[in-house]
Each structure stands twice: as C-alpha cells, then as structure tokens.
Amino acid sequence: MKAVQYTKVGNPPELREVDKPTPGPGEILLRVTASGLCHSDEVVMSYSAEQYPYPLPMTLGHEPAGVVEELGAGVTGVQIGDSVIVYGCWGCGVCRMCADGSENLCLTGMVSPGLGRDGAMAEFMLVDDVRHLVPIGDLDPVKAASLTDAALTPYQAIKKVLPKLVGGSSAVVIGAGGLGHVAIQLLRVLTPTRVIALDLGEEKLAFAAEMGAHEVLESKPEAADRIKESTDGRGADVVFDFVGIDATGDLALACVGVGGSVVLVGAGGGSARVSLLTAPYDAQVSTSLWGRRKELLELVDMAHRGEVSIQTVTYPLDDAVRAYSDLHEGKIRGRAVIVP
Structure with missing residues (x-):
C-alpha cells in the first residue's frame, strides 16, 4: 500500500510502498478515508537527531478518519464497515490521568498515530484499541477527520x-x-x-x-x-x-x-x-495539550448539529508531500486533508 513516511531526520517526508498491516489481538484495521495535516508534524520533522523521539521510518498523520476494515482477535463494540474517527491520545490506560479520562496527559508517556506509531497518511492504518475509535455516522470524513485535533x-x-x-x-x-x-x-x-x-x-x-x-x-x-x-x-x-x-x-x-x-x-x-x-x-x-475522548464525542455531536465546521483543502495521497510544502508556506485556508 502507499504511505507517506518520515524516513530520515532532516529529510522531507516520502511517498513509499509499504506492507499493508494486519491487526493483532485487540487491534483494528481501518481503511483510511481522510487524514488531516498539522503544524505539529512540521515541528517534529524539524527536530535534530538528538531531539527526535520516535522510531523511523514512521507513517505520518494524527487526524484519522476511516472505515473499519478488519478486526483483530477479541475486538468487540465496533463492526466492519463502521465509519469512525480516531482519538489520537494513546495513553497507558491505567495511570491516574488515564483513569480520569485524560489520556492526553498520560503519566507514562502518550503516543499517537503519526507521532510515535504509524499514522493515517496511508491507505490503511492500525488502531491499538477500540476505545480510541469514535463513530461519526453520516458525517463527511473529510470534515470530521480534523475534529480529532484541530477542533x-x-x-x-x-x-x-x-x-x-x-x-x-x-x-x-x-x-x-x-x-x-x-x-x-x-x-x-x-x-x-x-x-x-x-x-x-x-x-x-x-x-x-x-x-x-x-x-x-x-x-x-x-x-x-x-x-x-x-x-x-x-x-x-x-x-x-x-x-x-x-x-x-x-x-x-x-x-x-x-x-x-x-x-x-x-x-x-x-x-x-x-x-x-x-x-x-x-x-x-x-x-493546553489536545483533549479528552469525551470532548471528542461532544464535538461529533456539535458537528452533526452544524455548530462547528472545519474548512478544508483536500489533496490526493500522491500529493501529500506538496501539501506539507503548502502548509509550510502558509497557503492553506483552514485545514489540509489527505484523501487516499
């Protein structure tokens, strides 16, 4: 499958062919329908080799929307074909902050798709746990993807x-x-x-x-x-x-x-x-860092009511590298979204 990856510190991201992932126990495979771009990606890619904290290569994209494609062993609460967005704060699930619902403030170190784990700027992506999925029903995934961060x-x-x-x-x-x-x-x-x-x-x-x-x-x-x-x-x-x-x-x-x-x-x-x-x-x-999954649920309800709408500029996956260039040059009106 195609994926946009950061492969070497100091180099621009690349469009590459990589293996389609297979969900393990508890994991969910999504067919990606949209993935928002964020200045945070630029910040991370500006780090020196000594500062850079994540594995390489890494698929970018921490504002995912997708359709459930395949379920790993033991997954319940979601069905194949469900349209979802992904809550991006993946905490340990057991520390005091995670127990309070604040996985964005996980005391053992929060990771995210595209920021520590392979993200959504690809044709498919893995989600680590069903608790990080938020159903969106009939919302347009291009508009809904960036609810996960930009909203x-x-x-x-x-x-x-x-x-x-x-x-x-x-x-x-x-x-x-x-x-x-x-x-x-x-x-x-x-x-x-x-x-x-x-x-x-x-x-x-x-x-x-x-x-x-x-x-x-x-x-x-x-x-x-x-x-x-x-x-x-x-x-x-x-x-x-x-x-x-x-x-x-x-x-x-x-x-x-x-x-x-x-x-x-x-x-x-x-x-x-x-x-x-x-x-x-x-x-x-x-x-203020990101937000709680409960708040993302509230935003989805607001989006259904037309109370919040993210302005988007779309790019095909093949043009994702150009989209990052446009983002850097301040050419994006609202949020850039990659549509595989």
Whole structure:
C-alpha cells in the first residue's frame, strides 16, 4: 500500500510502498478515508537527531478518519464497515490521568498515530484499541477527520476558561489557521464573549471574520493598544495563542488584562515571558495539550448539529508531500486533508 513516511531526520517526508498491516489481538484495521495535516508534524520533522523521539521510518498523520476494515482477535463494540474517527491520545490506560479520562496527559508517556506509531497518511492504518475509535455516522470524513485535533485542541483550551467568558468579556485568538479558525467558531457557539482575531495579511483576517470574529487586527505589537482601547483599558479576559512563538507569547501577555488568562496552545517553540513586573497582576498563564475522548464525542455531536465546521483543502495521497510544502508556506485556508 502507499504511505507517506518520515524516513530520515532532516529529510522531507516520502511517498513509499509499504506492507499493508494486519491487526493483532485487540487491534483494528481501518481503511483510511481522510487524514488531516498539522503544524505539529512540521515541528517534529524539524527536530535534530538528538531531539527526535520516535522510531523511523514512521507513517505520518494524527487526524484519522476511516472505515473499519478488519478486526483483530477479541475486538468487540465496533463492526466492519463502521465509519469512525480516531482519538489520537494513546495513553497507558491505567495511570491516574488515564483513569480520569485524560489520556492526553498520560503519566507514562502518550503516543499517537503519526507521532510515535504509524499514522493515517496511508491507505490503511492500525488502531491499538477500540476505545480510541469514535463513530461519526453520516458525517463527511473529510470534515470530521480534523475534529480529532484541530477542533479538540481548541475545545479543551476554551472549556478550561469558560467561567471568564461571560457577557461583556473579550477573547483574543492569535492565529486563525487550522486550530484558530475552529476556536473562533467554538467561542461564538459556547460563549457570549466578543471575539477578536489576530493574524497577518488581509486574506487571513478576512477568513477570521468569515468564521465569526467580531473584530480582526494585524498580529503586531500595536494590536494590544487597540484591544485595550476597545475594552475601556481593561484588556482581554482571555487570550489564546495558537502560534506559539516568542513574538505571539509577548503579544498575548500585552493583550490580557488584570486577572485574565493566557492559554498557550501553539507548538511554535516559543514562550511567554512572565514575571511579577512584566505581566498583568494575577494573570494566569497555562498550556493546553489536545483533549479528552469525551470532548471528542461532544464535538461529533456539535458537528452533526452544524455548530462547528472545519474548512478544508483536500489533496490526493500522491500529493501529500506538496501539501506539507503548502502548509509550510502558509497557503492553506483552514485545514489540509489527505484523501487516499
């Protein structure tokens, strides 16, 4: 079968012919129907040989949708032909965090398809356990695949700070790309907050407005002054940084108000420099990693109701390497999805 694999540290991914996997006991074989691309893949492929933590070669793709093709011995609860997406946080299942349903925070080390195990950028993929499958019914798999990360990650980040997003509040979304454009939609559905989106370029700002942002601003230092002017000097109640570089971390702290929250989501390798004298008093700064399977179930229900919709650009499997190039160059409007 065809698969897009990362084969050597420092090299671009390759389209290769590999053996079709066979499910072992407890495993499920999926015929892949869609696989979303993510900047996290780029981050991992930018690691040096000393930093790179996963086996090679590795099939990429941690936003899978597929149809159940074959069941390993002992698998129950799913049938051949079921249309599913895959919860990507594969924890040990027994530590305190996994017992709480937070496999994304597994204490023994969470792995994922495409990030430690062979992923979905192929014609077929193996899923380790039926608990990681989420039925999607008649949802379009191209739209549903990225619910597993592009929607789940901002959904968890927003749920953490919902008590602050009350009437009269303001929320800033830095970066209206793959995750940010979904965050704007979720903020509009879940809260009465005023949504201010920050990004670079007229096209991206227009996209953010189309997704529901009340106000759009260039993601530059002076945006913080504009936000404070529009909030009577208070600053934003919550700021979500979906980029994660030093410049956006600094901008997030400049935008947030006293007692507000900054949630760092983007994996750009930067930081938010916090000290008593440089951050607003009593501001809370936190990170947020992916989400829980229960929250993915909630998102599937929301998608069925039309409350969240991921904007996608599709590529055939043969063009996956070009899709990564387009992602790197900022050409993707929403989420790139590979369709085998």
